Amino acid sequence: MVTIADVARHAGVAASTVSYVLSGKRAISTDTRERVQRSVRALGYRPNASARALASQRSNVLALVIPLRTDMHVPVMMQFAAAIVTTARRYDHDVLLLTADEGPEGLERVAQSSLVDALVVMDIELHDQRVPVLRELPMPSVLIGYPDDADGLTCIDLDFVAAGARCVDHLADLGHRSLALLGTPTTVYERQTAFAQRTLTGFEEAAERRGVLGVETPCEHTFDAVLHTVQRLLDNHPDITGLVVQNEPIIGPLLDVLRRLGRRVPEDMSLVAICADDVAERQVPRLSSVTIPAERIGGQAVESLISKLEGADVAALTLLPAALTARESSCQAPHRDLTTA
């Protein structure tokens, strides 16, 4: 292994000079700098990460806490992870992967052992056990998600309340009077996962405000679950003409089920999804949707963290606006036969 001392000897300078050339933290004469750089290349020197971290009190590693549960095995998680790793690398940081089931102790472990400099935490619940822990940790963190008590924490997320409301408004504007939210699996609500709960809130409030019926139901990922859920929904509420879907894996099956039940999309049933744009666009018909800007959220989470590491202040809460793109799956509500009313 090549050490900084080897480079120093080769270049005929002190080890500290090599260090300063590499870090740029003090002025170096052009001659010395070039000599050192040549030696670095000649010897193939790579600074030892542990030594550097020990001396500088900075590991240049961020923790990423991600849910690896089955009810969350969805492509959008990969998009978040990709954005976070890519952005971290741009700021010369690496990413340590933690699963959510390590729990609060996992956060304490990596933070208090100085394995990482900062944390990105996903899959936030409204009353998240990790929130008080994060608050006490001696290092910055960013939550992707918005818990109930976010005091003293930095949160970034899509404004899911607005997302739920935006879907209702879109459908209500088209004349739909009875809507349903087809949500995530039950376990996600039971955990009080923030994005799901907030969407519910937005959906309810908007339905109330617009004076339309708003029914909510969770839905598991199997085809049969989709079939039965939709059947029950339409049996109990035959007037429903508008569906809001927040459940990526069931989108394909759902379209299929509606076809089987003889409901044309959008003529008989309008659909709006909350999902990644590419998912919405590769369906037939292409879905009207509120996009989940995973890249932007992930990228901004890392940038906030880097800013905090540099001592800057960052916004406590960033809720990205929920933009709806109307595509082919939603249209004017079917004409209601007023004589039967």
Add this chain to the structure above:
Amino acid sequence: MVTIADVARHAGVAASTVSYVLSGKRAISTDTRERVQRSVRALGYRPNASARALASQRSNVLALVIPLRTDMHVPVMMQFAAAIVTTARRYDHDVLLLTADEGPEGLERVAQSSLVDALVVMDIELHDQRVPVLRELPMPSVLIGYPDDADGLTCIDLDFVAAGARCVDHLADLGHRSLALLGTPTTVYERQTAFAQRTLTGFEEAAERRGVLGVETPCEHTFDAVLHTVQRLLDNHPDITGLVVQNEPIIGPLLDVLRRLGRRVPEDMSLVAICADDVAERQVPRLSSVTIPAERIGGQAVESLISKLEGADVAALTLLPAALTARESSCQAPHRDLTTA
């Protein structure tokens, strides 16, 4: 920050004694051990990861190189990642997440800076640029995937040649004479991704051996792509009655397309997928499939790596057998009208 010296002082012993209590690397009297453990708890001591890594030459971190490309944004990757992280934690290791597009330099970077002790590399290509690099790296690695020149490397994967062949055999046994492999997107083949190429090989060899027609076609992830690919396939080869699918995201759309084209599954068209079991089981009809044992592969990859770190020899190549589970999507080939032959 609480250091080992603080604990030593509190317990009235030398720092090295604390270290030995923690590591168990030498005998300690019960009395001393308990006193030290009490001090550790009382002070909330956590060993500093960098200091430990620097002194012991072990970071206790594994690198995981995973593809975060769009053509790979599939749940099975999450399953691999989950298994790898979970198993690593069981052996007291953490996982550093690298994206495949860091390339060979990324591997050198984390290895030569001693950021990690060992590497798990996924998404292997037949002629993978990283293979020669891994061979020269001063630390163990395990490939999930099987490149052409695997000399001196440790590889673990499903036996995809056998998987492709197993699907053909299953369908041929049922009397099907014309088969097609509906594969991954073109880019995956262009990169010569190992699992896709080897499946192709197995499919071809088995078709040849069984004397049946075996047509192959890539397929993108959009609904339209599936529709056009299948249409073209059936136009060019109207005799095809058996389909092998190796493309998780299109499974739903494919079933839909076949229905639209008036082909009942399995009566008119038998289907066998190469995918995770849960995906196969949540379709209607439930799919006959060769499972991708992501948990087992990921778990075993980490265990091999841990063994190697401990100096043990491990098998150079582990190909897990391809087991086919017959479900509802495959059956006897439809009766052929011999008069038209």
Add this chain to the structure above:
DNA sequence: TTGAAAGCGCTAACAC
């Protein structure tokens, strides 16, 4: 503009 030297917090060889 550069060098010397003191740590950073831990492990492990050596000594008793």
Add this chain to the structure above:
DNA sequence: GTGTTAGCGCTTTCAA
């Protein structure tokens, strides 16, 4: 069974 001590490879203060 336990303590002493010399590093691990780097950063950064202090001094020149």
